[in-house]
Amino acid sequence: xxxxxxxxxxxxxxxxxxxxxxxxxxxxxxxxxxxxxxxxxxxxxxxxxxxxxxxxxxxxxxxxxxxxxxxxxxxxxxxxxxxxxxxxxxxxxxxxxxxxxxxxxxxxxxxxxxxxxxxxxxxxxxxxxxxxxxxxxxxxxxxxxxxxxxxxxxxxxxxxxxxxxxxxxxxxxxxxxxxxxxxxxxx
Amino acid sequence: xxxxxxxxxxxxxxxxxxxxxxxxxxxxxxxxxxxxxxxxxxxxxxxxxxxxxxxxxxxxxxxxxxxxxxxxxxxxxxxxxxxxxxxxxxxxxxxxxxxxxxxxxxxxxxxxxxxxxxxxxxxxxxxxxxxxxxxxxxxxxxxxxxxxxxxxxxxxxxxxxxxxxxxxxxxxxxxxxxxxxxxxxxx
Numbered sequence: 472x473x474x475x476x477x478x479x480x481x482x483x484x485x486x487x488x489x490x491x492x493x494x495x496x497x498x499x500x501x502x503x504x505x506x507x508x509x510x511x512x513x514x515x516x517x518x519x520x521x522x523x524x525x526x527x528x529x530x531x532x533x534x535x536x537x538x539x540x541x542x543x544x545x546x547x548x549x550x551x552x553x554x555x556x557x558x559x560x561x562x563x564x565x566x567x568x569x570x571x572x573x574x575x576x577x578x579x580x581x582x583x584x585x586x587x588x589x590x591x592x593x594x595x596x597x598x599x600x601x602x603x604x605x606x607x608x609x610x611x612x613x614x615x616x617x618x619x620x621x622x623x624x625x626x627x628x629x630x631x632x633x634x635x636x637x638x639x640x641x642x643x644x645x646x647x648x649x650x651x652x653x654x655x656x657x658x
Numbered sequence: 659x660x661x662x663x664x665x666x667x668x669x670x671x672x673x674x675x676x677x678x679x680x681x682x683x684x685x686x687x688x689x690x691x692x693x694x695x696x697x698x699x700x701x702x703x704x705x706x707x708x709x710x711x712x713x714x715x716x717x718x719x720x721x722x723x724x725x726x727x728x729x730x731x732x733x734x735x736x737x738x739x740x741x742x743x744x745x746x747x748x749x750x751x752x753x754x755x756x757x758x759x760x761x762x763x764x765x766x767x768x769x770x771x772x773x774x775x776x777x778x779x780x781x782x783x784x785x786x787x788x789x790x791x792x793x794x795x796x797x798x799x800x801x802x803x804x805x806x807x808x809x810x811x812x813x814x815x816x817x818x819x820x821x822x823x824x825x826x827x828x829x830x831x832x833x834x835x836x837x838x839x840x841x842x843x844x845x
Contacts, residue, residue, distance in 0.1 A: 515776065552699050638701060
């Protein structure tokens with residue numbers, strides 16, 4: 472065998488072995504939820520995002536790769552006029568920034584509890600963050616659920632008059648509960 | 659001499675204080691509501707509507723206390739010169755006013771609950787929601803609130819008109835039962 476062919480075979484074996492140890496899943500909006508809560512005028516206000524997706528890969532029950540996105544234009548706060556305002560420049564500016572993304576690259580697992588570190592990008596602003604969630608293997612497939620808290624001002628959500636945190640709280644709690652669907656390994 | 663309780667001549671100062679306090683609060687509240695509703699989606703709308711909600715709940719509390727006081731204090735009788743139909747009209751108007759002063763804020767509270775824009779009373783106390791968030795129900799309560807307020811405004815005009823007629827035209831002492839000074843009766 473020619474050395475070049477041997478190298479190619481070796482490379483293929485490496486790729487396929489890493490693919491075999493990694494289970495990849497797709498994240499779909501069906502059966503899942505991503506909701507948020509913040510304070511308006513001192514009272515809790517809740518809403519949800521209807522469109523989100525992405526891919527998650529596990530290796531030895533640990534998060535190996537997370538690549539998820541969410542469309543802020545799918546925001547549903549229960550009031551059409553508020554949803555419309557949230558798509559505007561002062562909030563998500565969805566025409567310019569159609570997607571919010573989280574890209575995780577390292578994770579730790581302790582039983583069902585997972586911690587992933589990665590980059591959250593909203594409106595072009597990137598911040599490193601750590602997200603803790605649980606990974607449960609249910610009959611219908613794995614389920615990822617957890618929550619994270621962020622400061623909306625770090626990402627320019629609610630600029631101008633809306634940066635008044637007395638009337639619109641800075642802290643936003645995001646809860647997520649998503650089902651993972653297995654993706655066939657490419658072999 | 660100061661009468662705290664109602665006498666056969668006039669309302670006592672407690673009933674009078676309740677009456678004029680409610681007059682001041684309700685007039686301020688009507689102005690506040692109309693003004694806030696005219697504002698576009700923005701911080702000012704959130705601020706003024708929040709104040710409107712807090713004031714509405716304050717009015718509800720004051721009116722309930724007023725009704726409790728009223729239950730323990732018979733109103734001073736009308737002079738014998740008042741025709742029967744006017745007596746009946748007065749009784750119906752007064753009870754409708756009381757009813758609307760309870761129902762209008764209640765419908766507003768229901769509306770705030772159903773929209774998910776809960777009330778933090780003047781930033782001091784988080785008021786519980788009466789119903790769960792429901793956009794369709796919110797629209798129903800909004801229309802109900804507006805209808806009740808319109809009816810209330812109409813009755814206020816009728817009530818104030820009748821009182822002014824008694825005070826300025828008839829000068830029969832009827833309106834002065836709700837005033838802290840003695841009437842100048844027509845000779």
